[in-house]
Amino acid sequence: MIEADGVSANNSEGVDRRWAADIRYMAGVYWDRHGRAQRGAFGFF
């Protein structure tokens, strides 16, 4: 899990833009909608 922010002018407008990002990933075992155990990976943005 990462939460970060910063300012970048490296964009299509060429002006300062403040960005903030909340990025996570999960890899492991989960229950699917039918109650079955599954193994997989998910990203959260």
Next chain:
Amino acid sequence: MEDPSLGPFDPAQIQIHDFNPGDLNPPGYPNYFLDGGLFWTMPLDRGYIKVHPGRGDASFAFDHLETQDWINVVNALFRPSGFVPIPATMSVDVAWHGTGERTSVHNADLGFGGNYENATADVQWKAYNDDGYWLDTTGSTEVNLSHAFTCKIRNGAFYP
């Protein structure tokens, strides 16, 4: 993403782009935020992720993943009638570096617990929408890392 010249961060008023994958349902289907389900989350290829258990090091990288620009978090959460998100792509390159500071957390009331390791991190990402807007965080200033950690936990039906 916001214009800092417009004042303090306030997503509802001045946020100008919001890149996320929505929820796992297309528009018109149940809203997983309002219905208590899963949102801003999408299945990924396991190959995007590299983890070094016990060292607290990990990386997460992908290129040109299809996502959407919801303009602001209010649109992203509540999907106002008539709003159509802008198709977008996003690339992310994130690396966690474990600091060795470890702790165990167990919270029976909230139903989760496991082992956590604090980390420093390198964060780079870029996004493009179909209207021609793009931003790349390369060369950013005023970078602030609020939280970074890796963990191995159990929660929900898997806890304890």
